[in-house]
Amino acid sequence: MSGKDDQPYEFDKARLSTAAVHAGEERQKNASSITDPIFCASTYTFPDSASVIEFVEHKLPREEYGRYGNPSERVVERKLAALEGGEAALLFSSGMAAVVGLLMAKLSGGDEVVLFNECYHRTRELCAKHLSRFGVVTHEVPACDYEAMERAITPRTRLLISESPTNPHLSVVDLERFAGLGRKHGVDTLIDATLGTPYNVRPIEAGIDYVLHSATKYLGGHNDLLAGVIIGPTDKLEPVRKLRGILGSVNSPHNVYLLGRGLKTFELRMERHNANGRAVAEFLASHPRIERVYYPGLETHPYYDVAKRTMRGFGGLVTFLVKDADWKQTAAVVDAVRIPRIAPSLGGVESLIEQPLVMSYYECTPEERRQFGIPDNMIRLSCGVENTEDLIADLTQALER
């Protein structure tokens, strides 16, 4: 045992890479192991009935049953809270499970939510098609239109929701302004910062109440797990934690282990994702076959000023339009790249590419796609951590075909 384990190192205050490796972990682990064990147990034993009673009377903090919590999971929750600069974190089996868990815990029939219309489409669908069945009223307003959002707030409004940056348009929300709206009207705010990550955006420092991530993306980072997380104040997350134990949308110990392992290289991966995203965006912006590039780090981006003020880097996601191309010619570009694989999702070490028209919006009518701002010639590229020159050479050959 190292001599100073009795003087805990304050990892919450350490720099990001140090926190990514160490925060949330006990210094002295089971069996003095350097890594945390994976607790697969579905249930936890008590030595005697007296300790059961002690536990039920909240005098003994400990585990009870796998659906209510798991030691491996708590380690990763603490690490995520530290990276985000929040008090507590709550893990779910997927990003959508986290959205469902939070919204169901917060909302009742008759309550209202206001969303920016560029939120993740399944979140909007959940509100419009499913929570509506339980009497929850949803108002969608144009992304980053703060006046429209304010006008949509009523005394029944319980939550303001946005994603930032948004997907696939990469619009960037002014988080302080968004948080200010919530404070002014006594309404909680939720930011889905999946594309932003705690490396690039700091919603809690801007005054946001809840930060949500599809940890399937950059946080896990290896395209090999599904997970969701909500970070926020301990007291506000407690009812959500209780509901998670009823809904049952807990993650698995093995997955959570891989998530924690992925977080150890979080800063490194983000630096490379940011560098690749920027280089690819700049390359595409100067390419004659490209009509338009959506990337918050480009001066031509409508939200460049907000992005520059509030983001440390601009991420690995780049969306672009192929000039004078119909959907088939656009698909031909997607089919011609060799390194990025055609797949939905983003944020992993492997680059992924997709044409929103054929991937997520195939079933929409042309009118609906116009409304969502999804032209036929749009391509979304999630830059992985491959070598920058390799990615650009690959795009060059694909665009030359």
Place this chain on the structure above:
Amino acid sequence: MQFRTRAIHVGNEPDPRPGAVVPPIHLAATYVQNEAGVLQEFDYSRTGNPTRKSFEETIAALEGGTHALAFASGMAATTCAMMLLASGDHVVAGSDIYGGTYRLLHNVLDHFGIEVSLVRASDDPKRVAEAMTPRTKLVWIESPGNPLMSITDIAACAEVAHQGRAILGVDNTFATPALTRPLELGADIVMHSATKYIGGHSDLLGGVLAVRDAELAERLHFAQNATGAVMGPLESYLCSRGLKTLELRVREQSRTASRLADWLAADKRIARVNYPGRREHPGHAIAARQMDGEFGAMLSFELNGDFAAAKRVVEGTRLIRLAVSLGAVESLLEQPASMSHASYAREDRLAHGITDGLIRLSVGLEAFEDLRDDLDQAFADAMG
């Protein structure tokens, strides 16, 4: 189908090829064959396993080799390489090879009539030539070497070994293929303790051999299959996952190590810093040639203090953990005199340059400033 049959077969159709972006983890011990007597690519997991093969293919490509084999530990990999030898053969090895390799050569292989000579290959590859006999079949070196980060000229040793019709094996654990690719420098076998940088997260044991010759690969595979110390599928998966960030990790950890080495060298409490990236390091020129852009993430330094002071320093860090092993995201340090080289007689230890005040540091991914501050407070507490 009855319940128990469904429970075993439904949803377990072989190879559905779902296009998963990450290959599946194949836990199967055995593989169904189409025809008696005609083996398919996989027949039994000791002989070959798709998850292990996927990792082996990646590491072979990273090492500039054509074939690789994955093992249950670094020592299992080294043992397999030694299985190429026969009674009466002779091995020439660097004097600062890993202690476990020393133990294998001196206390196990000696029972089988294999002889070994240790030479200071890092001083001069001629030392290797001088020790070679007509029975020398294998030269085994390590660079950087432990714990003084001695640098051995791999290309020169390959030439010497080949002149004597021996093969050259290089333990590339410290340098990793991100920085040194011994096969490209003429080595015949490259070995790794994948426990270290390849896995990279202190959460598995593993070993690797990589080669660029099909016939040698075949002999090694025969020995691996015959002796059986293969890497398991879960470890293979974690190694594959680790490889995806190998270069990022090793370069970042090396940059931090280099900054720490400079900081330590300028500190009055430190008598000496052993880091190949520093000009005064005896192996600097070779390292600059042989290593690709960085000098690795391992360093050692000698305190201006005695055994007790060094012991207090390694026990007094708060961020850096006291542990043997190396190469992971978390920084680790140790005192060779009391830990990795404690079994040496003090005189022998000193003769090898392993002083009482020597401390070895495996630099992880933490921020340079946090590591520096941690060492600084440990020095202040231990040395006043």
